[in-house]
Amino acid sequence: MSTTAITPQPTPFGRRLKRFMADRPLIPLIILLVMLVVVLQILRPGIVNERWLANTVKFAIPLAILAGCQTMTMLTGGIDLSVGTVATMSAFIMATQVVHHDPAVAILIALVPAVLIGLVNGIGVGVFRVHPLIMTLGTSLIGTGCLQVYQRTVIASGAKIPPFLAWLGTGLTYGVPNALLLFVPIAVLIVFTLRRTGFGRLLYAVGDNEGAARLSGVRYWQVITALYVISSVLAGITGLLYIGLIKAPSLSLAEPLVLPSVAAAVIGGTSIFGGRGGYTGTIIGALILTVLTTLLTILQMPEGARRILFGLIVLFVTAAYLRIIEDR
Amino acid sequence: SAEAKYTIGVSNTVQGNGWREEMICAIKAQALASGEVTKLNIAHRNTDAAGQLEDIRNLISAKVNAIVVNPADPAGIQSALEEATKAGIVVVAVDQAVTEPSAYIISNNQEQYAYLGAKWLFQQIGGKGDVVYMRGAAGASADSDRDKGFKKALAEFPDVKVVHEVFTGWQQDQGKQQILDFIATGSPFNGIWTSGIDNVIVDALVESQTPLVPVVGADNAGFVGQLNSVEGLVGAAVTNPGSIGGAGVTLALQILNGKKPAEQTVLVEPQLWENVTAEGKAKLKSVADPSLSPEWPVSISIPEWTTYTKDQIIACKGPGE
């Protein structure tokens, strides 16, 4: 095609670099991540070692999977605030059921509520058109309540973490976290789904212009229901992985990951208004947040100052990233 | 015993935390065991002092005979407690003191809790060295009480240095990531004091194959189990019984029945169980309870104050359920 534009003068290097970055938004994001790591290394020489890397990856993975749920739902203009509750539920239920059942059975039992909550979310958003934020907030309240009721019935039975999950959550093989065994396939699957499958296309389309998608024959409720079920199941799996990592089932296990998971997706370039973004950015976003947490843990300063710094850095990173990828 | 005739209201502002869940179950179990309570009216959710004011006022509207309250803040709920007393309701604060003078207080001594554990830890490391100080939630009043106790102990040991101070937010996952991050820096440390996020810390030490250092935690079932079983682990559990809720019910019933205590405030003094001396080991063995959820404190009863059985607290059923 002879339609490429004729640019009057040779473009200056700075602009070319910018355009290069704008076309590959992952690169500036990775640069920002590396910068944070460098700062960390400067502040605490020697911290960036094999063990630290493994730790960071271990903690970033559950966050990244939950952020994947947010990425996918955000692409459709939604959000899934119930992931924390779902992950906690499946972790807690698995840990208490494994006392009575085979681990495989316990895991299956643990994923049932995940599917149910996903289904309810999907139907509420897709069929009844409830705003996703409210819908998922509501189901997460309901889920928490159910979990509390459930925990009373199992107080006496104690809890156990199957060795397999502990191995997956905390184990290292040649210094590489075993959790990658679970995460890499999931990540590849999400990226592939978003880029190369019909379902992925529909997520973008529905989020961008639902009416247009409808006119093209897309049934909104089908897409949304499938989406929220997938999101919930992923959250359930995250819960299982996370309990393997933390090894202490509690009723608020994964709750603290919810806001960061939204933040990771947004930092990674996914628009909360839908139609724009992808999962690779989100993974880097999750890593950035994890490294940032470490950075602030390591710095000795009053807790207040620590939080201020956290907020400022998140803002700075996102702003810098946007500046770089903006093509104008 | 006496016939059931009282309604007791309960107000608690943290939900989904093992300690608080045990407290609620202790309240239920004690109400049932006493046989004097017809109904419990429990407001139990995550909220702040203002939310607790709302809950207490709702309980006043519900015309309960007594209110057992775990205060979000000692001073913040004073006005509602005052209103309650004016309405003829007996108010008992558990776990933490309140500033309202008409309220009765039966509480764990948080300052002493921290002091006891910290002092043991500092002695254990020979009076000098570097310790990691893993606090609770920034801005919580229980945390600042404990900080006072910790600082008091620290002042007695001038050679002990805090190399690392963080807030776990009383979250297991945060605590674990924080200690792993610190381990990764390679900085040496001689001991760890925790504000109850303890078993994940031991886990982290074991997983990262770091030499074990003395660890002080609470009497959570998980940590007590580790003190008994993890090889080479030296540590101490300081009691902080969630069953204080049950004691609160007992005190409230006593007052309702006209037996006012001599003092407005009753402090339940913490105990320290270490796994260094033979005596301590035996104690730890005897209290260990692997059937409990690892987040639950093992001290599920307080002698003289609670009368329920272990089955009753585990069943977690109040009167009429």
Place this chain on the structure above:
Amino acid sequence: MSGRTEGGAVERQQERFWNESNAILTTNPLLDATGVVKTYGAVVALRNASLSVLPGEVHALMGANGAGKSTLVKILTGAIHADAGHILIRGEARDVRSPADARRAGLLPVYQEPSLIPDLDVASNLRLTDTPVEPFCAWVRELGIPDLDIRDTARDIPLAVLRVLDLARALAVEPDVLLLDEMTAALPANLAEKVLEVVRRQGDSGRSVIFISHRFVEISALCDRATVLRDGETVGVVDIEPGVEERIVEMMLGARIEKTRVAARQASQVASPRDSRPRLGVANLRVGTKLNDVSFDLANGEVAGVVALEGQGQDELFAALAGSIRPSGGTIEVDGKPVKFAHPADAIRAGIAYVPGDRTEALTMQRSVRENIALPFSAALRNWGPINMAQERSSVVSAIERLQIDTRAQREVQRLSGGNQQKVTIARWIAAEAQTILCFDPTRGIDVGTKQEIYKLLRELADQGKSVLFYTSELEEVQRVCDRVIVIFGGRVVDVFPVELADEPALMRAAYGLPRGAKEDVGILADIHSSPVAKP
């Protein structure tokens, strides 16, 4: 393959001396823009645009889709900022940094997309822009909308009316220069005609108007001079006089001209084989209160035109056939079998595709051209799996080529020019090989060259045995494309013309609900048609 830039250089040189109209140069221009440049990343929207408007003239701004007309209007009115260029207003350099500045300088635009705030009622919209209500209402009535309630929320008002309100809002503040970007494109004939009358009077009363349109009839009826843009560059300024169209087209299209001529010739051979069995049968169709009892057949290989004034039920007819709304009565048959559509997906499964008139309804603006075109492929549950990228690509590319979509800004459809966006909405169904296509005003805002291509395309589709139902607001299109014309008035079919009889005056009369043969003056366009360049 569009060849947009091929051979452009030579012609550009020949046409560079573009101040051909020296007649009116004695007066000072009211608005004078020179050397305007605007780039979006790699896309050059304006390369070197100039425009000079004299007091009291109606000045046409012409150019193919994507030539940069809208961009120039946005720059002149401060909605976007130029990379370079000089703009003089009444001979003075003025820094127009926002639409508010432009207002103060006496420049008032009506953009290509409606700019009323959707969630505010009309009265609030007026207040927001400090527009006096009384003159506004007077203009609205004058423009042919007698029963507007200014407490209506903008979102609930049909597109065509919104465009008129936008215009009335601009007129009400009596601007020195009125900039109308494809003002008439979305209007049915009756409203368009009122707009033309009003605009002509603006010129008479000494105000200037910059008028963008792809319709030559309107240009010749209205304008004094025209500035022609091609590929973001001003390639000429001409006086409008009889016979000038040919020159304008040449300037606009440059090297594309040859192709267009061929296309036009082919499209004029209206004839196609017809199947005896109707593809689509509509009987006694009713929708709410708007559509009462419509029946017609659409044969295989036929292009049937639909002509109607604004709001006569044509929107409902198309929406019902597309499965977008449910009819309240009547039957629809496809290939002789009765069907009921609960969702557009049902209609698509039956081979019926719908191209809405408003492209923002049809496109996912942040997605690429490719994804937009390929969207229907993924819609059905069984196609949710992996996409065959090579296959998708080949069908998308062939659709793009067939419609000559300018893909320079293909990464996001919202960056395409309005006309190219419009093409994408059609390309989608070409790629999906729909059997029946419902086109609602598909040439809205499309340049002459492309229009010819679309006529040709529709004919080709029909020749391949497909059926097309084609609503148009430009009556002259009917004869170029259709085999038959269905005229709807008051929600009923009032007449069906064979194409031979469907001349514009006849259609216009029928559209007003007048019986065939009644001879009455129905307005400016009918007049114009008898004398191609009728200028007051």
Place this chain on the structure above:
Amino acid sequence: MTRLVRRQGWVAGLLVLFVVLLVITRLIQPGYGSGDFGSLVRAVLPYAFAVAAQTIVVIAGGIDLSVGAMMALTSVTAASMMDGASEEYALFVVPFVLAMGLVLGAVNGMLIVVTRVPDIVVTLATLFVLQGAALLVLGAPGGAVAEWLRATIVGTLPIPGLPGISAWIPKALVLLVVCLCIIWIPLKRSKLGLSIYAIGSSELAAFRSGVPVARTRIIAYALSGLFAAMGGLALTMSTGIGAPIPGPYLLASVAAVVLGGVALGGGKGGLLGPIVAVFVLRLVRTDLTLLAIDPNVTAIIEGAIMVAVVMFGAFITMRSRQS
């Protein structure tokens, strides 16, 4: 008339729901009276301000995650300034804290405008910053409040000659209504108010209509900050202390905004709906306590009610669109 019903129908429905709930409350607890209503209003107070803060930015097409943290910061600032100070000093503290909310809110808006980072991220970042600042001001709950400030929300407004009615008009309600109306009514009538709706409805169309989009957005966030500061003061006034950890106001504010009929995309709705929604939510809470429902089931019920109400709303809009 139909237009009025369409626009205000949801709010009217909420009001009816509130009255029905009041009746139910009376049935559950026959003694439920004016004093208890006063307690309800005092409980509503901080929520109402949080919701007002959220409403205004949501109408402007944004969202403010820092509402709770802003309340915490203003609350601890007020409490620590008044700690040990004279009663008159509070006369200075109140305007100072309100101005602080206004300025910090404006900073939120400016950051959004200048960095062009999505508002959800900017306010998430400021959530941490404000929370951190609150912890620096007060490391643990504490501080004090002037007695006269506390008194402004205790008791009822005496109306001479009508003791029966005046018992049902708690001072807290008067304070709430006055504070909201003083800002909201002039705003709603002004062009600025229209501009806020306009940028929420369509930023592009607003810009093209000559609305100064950036300035309007900053003002919307500034007003949000002002309301949040009022909320912070309300917290301090009711508890007598300042607490650096934010309460559950953020999510509650978002939920009430949606329940109150304000579209999360912006441009639609008003302040009355969300405020009534807050009253409904608090009263539900009261009823659950009065009924002595198992606390764990309470969470389930609250979640279910929230979802059900919004579903119902979605259902009737769907119905009305079809007809």
